[in-house]
Amino acid sequence: MASWRHRWWIGWIALLAMPGLLLAQPNTAPAVETGQAADFDQILQRVIGPASLEASSTEYDADLQRLRVALPAGDPARDARFRSVYCGSSTWRDPVEGLAYADGALALARDLNDSASQARALLCRAEYVMLTSGTQRGLADVDQAVDMLRNGHEPQLLAEALETRGDILSLLGEQAKAMLDFQRARAAYQQAGIAGEAESLVLSIAVAYRRMGDVEQARRYFTQALQRMQARADWEGVATNLIQLGFLQEEAGAPERAVRPFQQALDVAIAHRLPNTANSALLGLAEAQINLGQGETGLRTLERARAGFAARQDASSEDSLQLLTGQALARQGRHAEALAHYRQALPLIKRNGNDRYLALLYKAQATSLEAMGHPAAALSDYKTYTDLQLRLQGKMRLEQGRLLEYEYEIRRGEFENRRLRSEAASKQEQVQALERVRHWQWLTILLGALLLALLTSLAWRHGRTSRRLSRESLIDPLTGISNRAAIEAEAMRALEGATRPGAAVSLLILDLDNFKAINDRHGHAAGDQVLRGATDAWHTVLRGRDPLGRIGGEEFVVVCADTSLEQAMAVAERLREATTALRFDDIDPALRVTVSIGVAQSQHSDDTHEDVLARADAALYRAKQRGRDRVEH
Incomplete structure (x- = not known):
């Protein structure tokens, strides 16, 4: 999806603007040109409407710059809308500056009582908060945006907010709740009249399946998305899905199979000038190389990634860089140096609340401590690693169970909605029929009897289907035993x-x-x-x-x-x-x-x-x- 928030994750453009541009202040001339206002509204619709779902990051940023130029002078309402979307521009290299701009955009939208612009500013603010204070801290702003949009007047924006919250919950390990938000986002996109699936939502669902350990579902989603991206030459999407396939192989314990998709993603990103995507591919490739025992090669790959992130002034992956550097050094027997990197990674990983990476860190740290002759400290870290693993496994099983419950509730709700729509349609047909033949009493009686029979049939079929779904929801379809x-x-x-x-x-x-x-x-x-x-x-x-x-x-x-x-x-x-x-x-x-x-x-x-x-x-x-x-x- 090419909304503001996906531009943020994709990266920064190489643009340094003078202060007047960076602050994006509106012009101060008093007149508002009607033609200019129409141009602004047309561009804004591309930025926030269905077209944004298909735009590349370059196209999206170009539209933001056009929107800045088209902003009419002396028009506070359009200024608020502009700031709420420009907040997500890749112009903001420094997240602290971006956060300050988001706060200003939010204050202006509140002053004008513009709920849609407030919600966009909150979603944008959440991204900067996560970069400066950790993933967990951004959730409050997103929750506020979702609550603000529940009136249904902005279904596409509600879908984006639900998708954002689902992404955060998934990153924090709450896969069942994330999937529920993704299903709600799908319904909101449909309500907005958007045909087909938003690719960003498909990617989010696939990543949640990956994190939940459902390898086959995740692979199916990623592979099908990759084919669609290749067919329409969306190279950003191609590289992103290749990276996810690499991570899927890594988490399945097959680093030798992960090297190829990571390398392919890197080649695509370099060929099509996607620096942030290239940096992510380098991180994944380095992890695969290290897990294959290629410590020296992994270090060289990490240096390329570190240089790439530094060039973009992007510190969001510093925890992974430190952890992987420590693991690469440990592979070479340089355990003292590895421990120094683990110490730098620990507070960053804790801040982001990712227990999976925290478990990996304690296991790696225990290995290096044992190699350096510190058995007591190594045992303590290994116990912490074991506790985290047990908690992660238990949570994964719990999330899988919750997901089954949510899916059953969703299916039951959909069936109930179809039944109610069917009943409503039947009653409407009855009313129309009664109006046409109200002079014939015998026909009225006959239609009443038919209606009663139809409702009885629907109730019986609904009861039978509900019982069947209830039974099937407790049986494993392959073996026939309990699920x-x-x-x-x-x-x-x-x-x-x-x-x-x-x-x-x-x-x-x-x-x-x-x-x-x-x-x-x-x-x-x-x-x-x-x-x-x-x-x-x-x-x-x-x-x-x-x-x-x-x-x-x-x-x-x-x-x-x-x-x-x-x-x-x-x-x-x-x-x-x-x-x-x-x-x-x-x-x-x-x-x-x-x-x-x-x-x-x-x-x-x-x-x-x-x-x-x-x-x-x-x-x-x-x-x-x-x-x-x-x-x-």
């Missing part, structure tokens, strides 16, 4: 029912070993067959009272109510043996499948299912670390 929401509900019920003294609930987390290799070697259809075969085998050895559910990918949970840890370990061992006995001759006679299992028991009455699952997850991690195909508690 995440259903099995977590079973765990909560089991823990709530364990009220008598000595009663215990045990949870098992199962993870098929090296499952990705099965998909890569034999294809996803074979992987699906293995998942179904494993769940069928497990059902044959499970006690009838122990529900089994799939919580994602190749990961499953068993709830053992009124079961001690020792009893649960015996159940887990039966599951492990049943898995080892599986054969898939139609796929590959040599294929053998094993499973690692983590077991945990509730320890006290106020244990939540998240607590027990977190301990079982930690036990599963130990099983993986100790060679797989085993049970740990």
Whole structure:
């Protein structure tokens, strides 16, 4: 999207203006030229209307400069509108100066009671606040802008505000809430009469899926967007989606596959003079090189990125630069130098509230401290890293569950709206029919009977569909067993029912070993067959009272109510043996499948299912670390 906020993230143009231009003061001549006002309004519509969604950053900035020239003298109302959009110009290299300009634009819009300009100024201000004070701090301004726009008079601006808030929530790890804002933004864009999907919204949704660990959904979104961008020669969009595909490979643990999309993005950005995009591609490429053990190469790439950011006077990526530089130095055994960079990165990462990068930093710091002979400090940092990882994993599972609930509510709401529209249309047809034939009583009675039958049919169909959706929302479509929401509900019920003294609930987390290799070697259809075969085998050895559910990918949970840890370990061992006995001759006679299992028991009455699952997850991690195909508690 080519709105003001996306221009801000894309970067600064190489333009140094004299003070009069930089402050963008209106002309002081008293007359307001009618023709000039019309020109201003026409350009403003391009800047804030649907055309802005397709404009490149260069085109958008050029329109802002034209808007400045066309601003009529002595016209406070248009001056307020101008300032609210010019606030997002890449003219503002210094975020402190940009923040001061945003405050001035906001004050003028408030004085004139111009709610749309106030909202734009608030959204712009939020970007500068995030750069100067951290991501979390910008949320209040965006919330205020969303509330101000709920009257529905500016649907496109409301969509942009919701999308902005969703981006911030996603960056802070609140993926379910972010997705809800993205869905609302989509509806607002449709209300504004904008056909098709805004590409920036598609990108935001894809990034949220990536951060939530849904690799396949994210890859599908990024790949399809990349094809659309290539077809219309939108090189900024091409490079951006290539960078995201690189990050997707990095987070999937395949840095060797991340190098190519990062390098392609860099080539596109250089060829089409997109310096900020080039800097982002360099950062991603450096991370991949470092993770591949190429410390020296990674350092050279980081130096190129650092020089590029410095040339743009852009300090927004300083936390990543410091962290990656430390990791590259550590790869070369220069741990003392690495620790110095980690110390510089720590407050910047904490300020932005990104727990994922914070976990990476503590893990890297622990490695360097251990290498330098400081085991106590290394152990402390590694414990912090482990706690952060458990929290991140728990939060990811929670966000995935919440997203399922939100999606179900959205589908149910859409169905209800369609039903109400159908009923309203039917009633309107009835009224018209009654007016046409009001002199014939028998026809009135007949139409009433037909209407009653229609409403009864709709109610019956609605009830049947609601029941079916309710059932389907609790079943994993591939294996036919409980899904995440259903099995977590079973765990909560089991823990709530364990009220008598000595009663215990045990949870098992199962993870098929090296499952990705099965998909890569034999294809996803074979992987699906293995998942179904494993769940069928497990059902044959499970006690009838122990529900089994799939919580994602190749990961499953068993709830053992009124079961001690020792009893649960015996159940887990039966599951492990049943898995080892599986054969898939139609796929590959040599294929053998094993499973690692983590077991945990509730320890006290106020244990939540998240607590027990977190301990079982930690036990599963130990099983993986100790060679797989085993049970740990």
